Amino acid sequence: MAIIVERKRLSFWERTYLPQILSGLYITLKNFFAPKVTLEYPDQQPVIPQGYRGAPVLVCDSDGRHKCVSCQLCEFVCPSKAIKVTPSAIPEDSQYAFIEKGPADFQIDMSRCIYCGLCQEACPEQAIFMGSEFSINAYTRAGLVRHKDDLYKIGGVVPDKIMKWQKIKEREAK
Amino acid sequence: MQSYHIFSDCALINGAIYFGLSVLCVFIIMAFAGLSVVAERKVCAYIQGRWGPNRTAIAVVEDIPFVGNFLKKNGLMQLAADGLKFLLKEDPLPKHVKKIWYMLAPVMALAPVLIVAGVIPFGVYWQDGRAYPVSIANIDISLLVALAVGGLGVYGAIMAGWSSNSKYPYLGAMRAAAQVISYELAMGLSVLPVILMASYNGVSALSIFEIAKMQSGDVWLCMLQPLSALIFLVALFAETNRLPFDMAESETDFVSGYHTEYGSFKFGLFFVGEYGHVVVGSALFIALFLGGWDPLPGCDWPSSWGIVSTLLSVATFLVKVAFMVVFFIWIRWTVPRFRNDQVMTLGWKCLVPLAALNFVAYLIYTSIA
Numbered sequence: 001m002a003i004i005v006e007r008k009r010l011s012f013w014e015r016t017y018l019p020q021i022l023s024g025l026y027i028t029l030k031n032f033f034a035p036k037v038t039l040e041y042p043d044q045q046p047v048i049p050q051g052y053r054g055a056p057v058l059v060c061d062s063d064g065r066h067k068c069v070s071c072q073l074c075e076f077v078c079p080s081k082a083i084k085v086t087p088s089a090i091p092e093d094s095q096y097a098f099i100e101k102g103p104a105d106f107q108i109d110m111s112r113c114i115y116c117g118l119c120q121e122a123c124p125e126q127a128i129f130m131g132s133e134f135s136i137n138a139y140t141r142a143g144l145v146r147h148k149d150d151l152y153k154i155g156g157v158v159p160d161k162i163m164k165w166q167k168i169k170e171r172e173a174k
Numbered sequence: 175m176q177s178y179h180i181f182s183d184c185a186l187i188n189g190a191i192y193f194g195l196s197v198l199c200v201f202i203i204m205a206f207a208g209l210s211v212v213a214e215r216k217v218c219a220y221i222q223g224r225w226g227p228n229r230t231a232i233a234v235v236e237d238i239p240f241v242g243n244f245l246k247k248n249g250l251m252q253l254a255a256d257g258l259k260f261l262l263k264e265d266p267l268p269k270h271v272k273k274i275w276y277m278l279a280p281v282m283a284l285a286p287v288l289i290v291a292g293v294i295p296f297g298v299y300w301q302d303g304r305a306y307p308v309s310i311a312n313i314d315i316s317l318l319v320a321l322a323v324g325g326l327g328v329y330g331a332i333m334a335g336w337s338s339n340s341k342y343p344y345l346g347a348m349r350a351a352a353q354v355i356s357y358e359l360a361m362g363l364s365v366l367p368v369i370l371m372a373s374y375n376g377v378s379a380l381s382i383f384e385i386a387k388m389q390s391g392d393v394w395l396c397m398l399q400p401l402s403a404l405i406f407l408v409a410l411f412a413e414t415n416r417l418p419f420d421m422a423e424s425e426t427d428f429v430s431g432y433h434t435e436y437g438s439f440k441f442g443l444f445f446v447g448e449y450g451h452v453v454v455g456s457a458l459f460i461a462l463f464l465g466g467w468d469p470l471p472g473c474d475w476p477s478s479w480g481i482v483s484t485l486l487s488v489a490t491f492l493v494k495v496a497f498m499v500v501f502f503i504w505i506r507w508t509v510p511r512f513r514n515d516q517v518m519t520l521g522w523k524c525l526v527p528l529a530a531l532n533f534v535a536y537l538i539y540t541s542i543a
Binding site for chain 1: 222228508
């Protein structure tokens with residue numbers, strides 16, 4: 001049902017429009033002296049919230065083991081073909097030699113990455129994460145391609161509660 | 175009556191000095207126009223909770239301690255960047271325009287402003303016990319000159335709109351013409367009581383300087399004639415094409431109004447012309463209604479101080495102009511713009527009759543009193 005709103009008849013002063021202008025001027029004057037909300041970006045960095053989806057990085061577990069096993073699922077799922085994994089065997093003398101594979105190189109082309117987070121979702125080893133980095137610059141195209149060492153360095157350590165490979169190793173030792 | 179100051183017996187030297195003063199006057203107006211562009215950006219930013227331009231810096235100047243940082247944070251070096259941008263951009267000449275008028279229009283928008291600046295009394299000086307204005311030309315009908323030549327500014331808009339040969343500039347120009355015609359009328363009518371009042375006081379009533387001098391050491395005319403002052407101020411906003419009356423530009427419906435087809439330095443001239451108009455309009459309003467070079471109502475710089483008083487009067491006037499320009503900007507970022515029909519209604523149905531009534535009321539009042 002339609003509601004008929006009773007319009008209040010404006011007083012003479014209100015019809016002159018001047019009181020409204022004056023009160024408007026007062027409001028803008030208050031705003032003029034109010035604290036500014038601008039974040040002066042390069043000088044002040046924003047607070048990155050939990051769960052932020054920044055640039056993808058590779059991580060180590062709490063023992064310092066590189067978690068990636070170069071299964072290449074991230075490479076296949078990546079819609080913009082930003083990831084390129086070069087698989088290889090883990091060296092014989094490494095304590096993790098029983099793990100089948102590790103990447104010889106792991107490239108993420110940041111000029112292609114669309115920050116969709118599918119690589120993180122696809123990873124069975126929880127080795128790739130979306131980090132908190134959002135401002136990525138380089139002078140050349142090649143500078144925007146990140147390699148394995150950089151990715152591990154930026155990613156750092158993500159504590160792993162399950163420690164799957166350690167358990168497998170212990171079971172095999174029995 | 176000696177109408178202008180004679181610096182030297184040699185006419186040539188006198189002329190040269192006046193030429194120099196004119197150039198100085200143009201520089202002052204241009205500097206004020208440039209600074210008001212920065213002020214516009216800064217004030218609007220502050221009102222909207224932002225900082226405004228505070229990063230532009232010139233390499234060497236930036237390193238001067240205190241001063242460099244002050245200039246940078248207040249966006250004053252942005253001024254140079256803006257100006258250079260207008261100068262260095264490609265200056266396109268569209269094929270479909272009427273070339274002569276198209277080139278002439280920006281000049282036409284700026285020139286009247288600078289001419290009017292010549293009759294504005296920026297201060298006062300004394301010679302042989304008589305007061306003279308600090309202005310390029312001290313003429314008895316300076317108010318008429320200011321209103322007549324100031325109104326010519328709209329020809330820039332009309333020329334630009336017509337010669338651009340395209341629909342939005344044309345519509346913008348038509349609106350500019352309609353608006354200026356209606357508000358010019360209200361403006362002219364609103365100063366009539368002031369002229370009358372001045373003539374009762376036995377001074378040359380059409381001279382801006384005499385009207386300003388009349389208020390010196392006395393109450394200001396905005397208190398004696400508040401309605402006149404209000405109508406004049408509103409009409410001034412319309413004349414200078416400022417929001418809430420920016421019908422000619424109205425980027426919401428006309429892209430950019432009459433200067434849609436302009437770019438680079440020609441647009442820069444329109445831009446400076448608009449702000450110059452604001453500056454000169456403010457100066458006119460201050461001289462007529464806000465006590466000219468007086469710091470406070472009922473208090474003036476004594477003539478016995480000589481040159482010190484003159485300098486103080488000029489400084490006071492310029493500070494007042496600066497405040498007035500900030501007020502223009504403040505209004506712009508406060509009041510939403512009117513529709514075209516509302517502008518016309520306000521002009522013809524409100525301001526013109528009100529100004530006429532005000533005049534008649536003052537006539538009746540003075541004939542009784």
